[in-house]
Structures are given as C-alpha cells and as structure tokens.
Amino acid sequence: MKSEGTYGDEEEKAIQEIREAFKDQYFPPGTTAFYRQSPDGTLGLRFSKDETIPEHEYAVIKNKPLSEAVLETMIGEIPVSPALKESLATRFYEFLKNDDFKIIGDCKS
Secondary structure, eight states: OTTTTOOSHHHHHHHHHHHHHHHTOOOOTTOEEEEEEOTTOEEEEEEESSSSOOSSOSEEEEOHHHHHHHHHHHHSSSOSOHHHHHHHHHHHHHHHHOTTOOOOSOOOO
16 A cells, blocks of 8 residues: 555554454464455454354454455455465356356446
C-alpha cells in the first residue's frame, strides 16, 4: 500500500485492528481463518477451531485498500501460499461446475 500511495492514517488504524484481532488467537492444527471481502472493501474475519463456519465475525475492518491488499496476498500474482491459491482455484472451479449453481439478481453488462 505504501508503494502505491494508498497508505495513510486510516490504513495504519486498520492494520492495528487486524493485529488486535489476531493478537490473542491460538491456532492449533485444524484451525481455519475465514476472510470475507465485501464490494465496499469491508474485511470480515472469523476463526474456527473445528470444522464449522462461525455464525458471527470476530472482527470487521472497514478499509478498502487494506482489504484488497489482504486478498492480493492470497490470490495475487505472487501469493504468500501458492498451495492456498491452487486450492481456492480448484474449489472454485468445482463449485462452478455444479449444476445447481445459479446467479440470482440483476446482471448488468
């Protein structure tokens, strides 16, 4: 973000919020961190120590540049974990192949 000129006081505050969200977390094997990125740039975090998806988000950070930077670390050109990127691509592909998959709502071209 600094190299792109999108780093300021709001981004520093958002980074501190992420630090706080992860600070007291313990991640034993099998723990999953769920990230949700909304179109407005809100980043939601959930943590699960079993196979369930938590109903409520542990933290919500409202900063679009930071949200986009986090997503970029996962699926960008040079991801932090190439295995994660490949796993996401495979799962997404399988999801889209599902005959029950439908896009609902207005589609603008």
